[in-house]
Amino acid sequence: MATDGQNPQTDGYIKGELLHTIFRNEHENFSISKIKVLDTNEDYTNKDIVIKGYFSDLQETAVYNFYGSLERHAKFGLQYKVTSYQTFVPDTKEGLIAYLSSDMFHGIGKKTAEKIVDTLGENAISKILNDSNVLSEVPGLKKEKAKLLADTLKENQGFEHIAVYLSKYGIGLKMAQKIYKEYKDEAISVLQEDPYQYVFDIDGFGFQTADEIARSNGLSLTHPSRIGAGCIYVLQKNIQDGHVFLPIETCARQVAYLLVHPELKLTNDMVVNRLEALNKEKDVILADGNVYLPSLYYAEDGFASNLKRLISKPVEHETPTAELMKIIGDIEEEEILSYGKEQFEAIEQALRSKLMILTGGPGTGKTTVVKGILNAYAEIHDLSSDPGEYDSASDYPFILTAPTGRAAKRLKESTGLPAVTIHRLLGWDGQSGFEKNEHEQLTGKYLIVDEFSMVDIWLANSLFKAIPDDMQVLLVGDEDQLPSVGPGQVLADLLASEHIPYISLQDVYRQKEGSKIIELAHMIKQDAVDQRALQNDKDFSFIHCSTHQVIEAVTMVIERAGTKGVDLKNIQVMAPMYRSEAGITMINQHLQTLINPPSSSKREIQTTDAVFRVGDKVLQLVNQPEDNIYNGDIGEVVAIFEEDENVDNIEQLVVDFEGKEVVYERKDYVNITHAYCISIHKSQGSEFPIVILPIVSAYNRMLKKNLLYTAITRSKKSLIICGQQHAFLRGVQTLDSNKRFTSLKKQLHERLDAIEESEQPIGEEEEMTPYDFM
Numbered sequence: 064m065a066t067d068g069q070n071p072q073t074d075g076y077i078k079g080e081l082l083h084t085i086f087r088n089e090h091e092n093f094s095i096s097k098i099k100v101l102d103t104n105e106d107y108t109n110k111d112i113v114i115k116g117y118f119s120d121l122q123e124t125a126v127y128n129f130y131g132s133l134e135r136h137a138k139f140g141l142q143y144k145v146t147s148y149q150t151f152v153p154d155t156k157e158g159l160i161a162y163l164s165s166d167m168f169h170g171i172g173k174k175t176a177e178k179i180v181d182t183l184g185e186n187a188i189s190k191i192l193n194d195s196n197v198l199s200e201v202p203g204l205k206k207e208k209a210k211l212l213a214d215t216l217k218e219n220q221g222f223e224h225i226a227v228y229l230s231k232y233g234i235g236l237k238m239a240q241k242i243y244k245e246y247k248d249e250a251i252s253v254l255q256e257d258p259y260q261y262v263f264d265i266d267g268f269g270f271q272t273a274d275e276i277a278r279s280n281g282l283s284l285t286h287p288s289r290i291g292a293g294c295i296y297v298l299q300k301n302i303q304d305g306h307v308f309l310p311i312e313t314c315a316r317q318v319a320y321l322l323v324h325p326e327l328k329l330t331n332d333m334v335v336n337r338l339e340a341l342n343k344e345k346d347v348i349l350a351d352g353n354v355y356l357p358s359l360y361y362a363e364d365g366f367a368s369n370l371k372r373l374i375s376k377p378v379e380h381e382t383p384t385a386e387l388m389k390i391i392g393d394i395e396e397e398e399i400l401s402y403g404k405e406q407f408e409a410i411e412q413a414l415r416s417k418l419m420i421l422t423g424g425p426g427t428g429k430t431t432v433v434k435g436i437l438n439a440y441a442e443i444h445d446l447s448s449d450p451g452e453y454d455s456a457s458d459y460p461f462i463l464t465a466p467t468g469r470a471a472k473r474l475k476e477s478t479g480l481p482a483v484t485i486h487r488l489l490g491w492d493g494q495s496g497f498e499k500n501e502h503e504q505l506t507g508k509y510l511i512v513d514e515f516s517m518v519d520i521w522l523a524n525s526l527f528k529a530i531p532d533d534m535q536v537l538l539v540g541d542e543d544q545l546p547s548v549g550p551g552q553v554l555a556d557l558l559a560s561e562h563i564p565y566i567s568l569q570d571v572y573r574q575k576e577g578s579k580i581i582e583l584a585h586m587i588k589q590d591a592v593d594q595r596a597l598q599n600d601k602d603f604s605f606i607h608c609s610t611h612q613v614i615e616a617v618t619m620v621i622e623r624a625g626t627k628g629v630d631l632k633n634i635q636v637m638a639p640m641y642r643s644e645a646g647i648t649m650i651n652q653h654l655q656t657l658i659n660p661p662s663s664s665k666r667e668i669q670t671t672d673a674v675f676r677v678g679d680k681v682l683q684l685v686n687q688p689e690d691n692i693y694n695g696d697i698g699e700v701v702a703i704f705e706e707d708e709n710v711d712n713i714e715q716l717v718v719d720f721e722g723k724e725v726v727y728e729r730k731d732y733v734n735i736t737h738a739y740c741i742s743i744h745k746s747q748g749s750e751f752p753i754v755i756l757p758i759v760s761a762y763n764r765m766l767k768k769n770l771l772y773t774a775i776t777r778s779k780k781s782l783i784i785c786g787q788q789h790a791f792l793r794g795v796q797t798l799d800s801n802k803r804f805t806s807l808k809k810q811l812h813e814r815l816d817a818i819e820e821s822e823q824p825i826g827e828e829e830e831m832t833p834y835d836f837m
């Protein structure tokens with residue numbers, strides 16, 4: 064219950080009247096407001112102060128007790144960072160009457176307020192909060208008014224009460240919001256009965272916090288919920304390594320390790336028993352000796368089912384071989400090229416298949432084939448591939464999409480056709496769902512998904528749900544690149560299943576134009592790199608340097624490029640890891656000073672670990688589909704506004720992502736970092752004219768074949784490796800031994816084996832292709 068006293072769990076408080084709210088993010092319940100200081104035990108003497116934190120709803124003119132700490136903002140001086148708060152409820156009769164008859168409670172005038180206080184006494188508020196039926200004792204108070212009063216009180220005080228309670232366990236307001244959203248008034252009783260329930264229900268709630276609360280509540284170390292929460296936590300953690308499931312034994316071992324305690328002897332059997340109980344409750348799914356979180360099990364299951372649904376349907380229009388050959392031949396004439404054998408097969412196969420995969424390293428002609436497929440499809444179906452000839456975008460029969468903004472942009476540039484991100488295509492609703500799904504599917508005839516190796520099982524499932532039965536699909540990717548950041552390895556599993564037709568383009572066309580970069584990429588693929596392969600060429604240099612010379616070497620290359628008139632925007636430095644004296648963080652610091660030094664004419668702001676300055680090159684670290692920017696997008700800081708310079712009255716940093724301006728507030732700064740040097744993982748799906756790639760033994764544990772392959776294939780015109788040849792050669796020979804646990808391949812076999820056996824046409828000439836007749 065709210066009181067006028069200091070929260071015993073925190074050191075400081077400020078009692079204040081809310082003057083006005085400067086900024087509010089409804090989605091996160093984050094706000095910044097100005098208050099009039101009425102009382103405080105903090106070392107603060109001014110009349111008012113800006114407070115910031117996660118509040119459910121603060122009312123102007125209402126009085127609150129804010130608990131938290133003073134924080135000095137670089138530009139705006141002292142602010143109060145609130146960790147919990149409560150509406151100040153007076154405890155004198157007069158104060159209470161004034162409070163209940165205030166604007167906060169509609170329909171309660173002074174007289175009614177007096178009656179309430181006379182009947183229920185000076186602790187009327189806590190009585191109502193405990194049991195709103197007490198209001199029936201108030202003479203003449205109508206039921207509806209009583210209900211409205213009780214509801215308003217609950218709404219205003221429910222969250223605060225819970226937030227104060229949670230703060231004593233170090234749970235901040237942001238997490239408290241999530242908890243309140245899930246349990247409402249039950250939040251405290253859930254925590255008291257079983258804090259581990261939070262691990263199950265609240266995204267991001269750590270096992271250790273639940274464990275500490277449970278210890279202080281005296282819950283036993285072998286409490287079933289403790290082991291259960293341990294299981295959920297372990298499974299959630301493993302998603303970060305890309306696993307879709309864990310073998311039960313592996314999970315049991317990891318859980319036993321997590322729950323280790325001198326007074327506890329936890330056997331694997333105890334964990335397995337618990338997993339079985341969780342399975343009954345559908346909190347986990349046990350299948351074939353493996354354990355899954357339900358969202359992943361159903362994503363794999365849903366994806367496999369939709370894939371089966373799709374490929375079980377026939378292709379709408381089967382074109383006779385001779386006609387198809389003529390159409391492809393005509394396209395060759397138009398494009399003035401002659402498709403290679405594999406390329407020809409790829410076009411033919413793609414037109415005949417409901418779903419096909421096209422893979423191939425750089426310069427093998429994937430884009431050339433995609434264009435061939437689209438043109439041939441248009442010809443067969445008597446359609447135009449020119450979007451300008453359709454009344455609306457939804458009438459256009461071709462859909463081109465990719466998982467990131469940069470990859471979609473590249474696809475658009477290389478094909479000359481509209482292309483969007485998968486999130487945009489499906490209509491991300493800004494929260495957790497897509498507008499396009501099994502109920503409202505995509506419209507169009509032919510779908511091309513580029514950079515499919517980056518698509519995780521969740522996104523693959525969402526995409527395939529939305530594909531209608533009559534659509535044909537081409538998945539394009541490079542199987543030698545890094546797998547998706549999210550769980551699964553969808554492209555690799557589809558290829559390994561051997562159920563989906565695929566063509567892997569091997570012949571390199573761009574190499575014929577004399578590209579050492581492409582030659583090196585293909586040598587990596589074929590495990591054929593040796594020291595000779597690293598000799599300098601016109602588009603490739605290897606600058607020898609040690610770990611502590613990396614920054615000097617990178618700086619030298621950039622300075623030289625600058626003096627030769629190269630636009631520095633065309634250069635991208637990328638490295639495998641953030642830490643180390645040659646890591647991304649250090650390189651960024653040096654390059655910022657080199658490329659965009661401080662100047663009195665450029666505004667800058669200091670964040671916890673960096674300075675952002677107008678002109679800085681920055682990298683987006685998370686997907687922000689609502690702004691149409693994605694993890695890996697690169698932009699430039701174009702403006703910094705101070706609090707009093709914009710209508711929102713808040714400091715803002717504006718980043719231009721190739722023509723799209725996105726405004727960041729201080730709480731969003733964690734979503735960007737400097738991009739003078741970016742991680743190889745973040746470079747996936749992007750290409751740059753010139754890549755500078757430091758590779759030294761200090762990165763050893765990161766240096767794997769697929770990482771280095773991904774890195775070097777990002778460069779279009781020129782690649783400069785700075786470092787140690789032995790580190791590079793060792794890296795390209797090291798396979799990524801971190802096998803991802805996924806069961807998509809098996810799911811596909813279960814569903815598709817039966818279809819294939821029953822549908823194999825008699826006497827099919829497997830080896831024969833139209834190309835053989837040419």
Ligand SMILES: Nc1ncnc2c1ncn2[C@@H]1O[C@H](COP(=O)(O)OP(=O)(O)OP(=O)(O)O)[C@@H](O)[C@H]1O
Nearest residue numbers: 400401402403424425426427428429430431572573
């Ligand atoms: N059959 C062919 N005959 C002649 N040139 C070709 C042929 N196929 C592709 N090319 C040329 O090879 C180059 C690379 O082709 P394309 O861009 O289609 O490959 P890609 O696999 O998409 O490459 P990347 O993955 O590097 O973007 C282009 O200049 C293209 O015109």
